Amino acid sequence: MARGQWKQWIEGWPVYRQFTDGDRTGRGAAAKSRVTGSLKARTSSADKVVKSICPYCAVGCGQNVFVKDGKVTHIEGDPDSPISRGRLCPKGSASLQLTTGSARQYQVLYRRPYGTEWETLDLDTAMDMIADRVLEARDEGWQSEVDGLVTNRTLGFASLGGATLDNEENYLLKKLYTALGAIQVENQARI
Template identity: 40%
Template sequence: MRINRRDFVKLTTAAAATIAAVPAFGGLGKAFANTAEERAMQLSPKWTKQTTSVCAFCSVGCGLLVNTDLKTKRAVNVEGNPDHPINEGSLCAKGASSIQMTENPDRPGKYLYRAPFSDQWEEKDWDFCKKRIARLIKKSRDESFEKKNAKGQVVNRTMGIASLGSAALDNEECYAMHSFMRSIGLVYVEHQARI
């Protein structure tokens, strides 16, 4: 039996519709409708707080609506903001999955660290990493800090550290990071959206 592409699409569409309607499969269409209703109930203002944000994946700046559970203070849903002038409620595949940046059980909780001149990796927790990063920033800043330039003008800067922002940060996080970097004297502050 020879079958062309158009007939194949017709057959698979008919088969999928038949399977979805068969009660033995639980009436998949009805199951999806119930799931949507339950989801809408979970996003009710009684259980969540809705705030606006900006997608962090690229420099387009699509608007997001983020629902946060009032009890756990964790994001439970992220969707496009229909009132935003850039995306008008639509999101690309990355933006639609942006909740996984914070609410993902598969994210690692431990990190690998290799001491200087060692050939072995060790598992370390996040507290160790934060303290080590802070120590190294302070050391680099202290070693490269300039109070005055060659003309004798007060500059209070460090030329030994640079900051390159991330596409995985929203506007608020970029503002906080930029403020912190400027407060410790960084001159070279950049963001991937400008590069």
């Protein structure tokens, strides 16, 4: 190796830079190589950052969702969240798969009772089936009175809400189920 190459190699060596640049602990510029100096954060190309909440459990950890060209490109913990302070568990860290995963379904799948195969339904048909079943369960379990007291309720169905629904969503769901006569309304966040 020529003398100029040796000098260039020695000056590029992190230990040499640590002692000559005043970065004694080696945690600043001395630790950077030419490669790390040219790296960019994978989130730097995002068009916008949307604040969100992890959908997996009752904790409600904050997430920063990075969007480019209308598509989610990266999800990480929100350091501004007083709940999680930028941290996510393994499930929360993998929540990008909810939006971009290859296993994500974009159509309604239905398996008939005792059926062995899934079939594709259009959304209107599926919503009509759900509405019919809710009304049928409501009517079958309807109690106009119990022990001579007027109740006007149904035990035909119940609701267990998701843990990451906010207060407004929970309020609207409670109003819906109460209007339908349901009395068994609970939320996962309280369990």
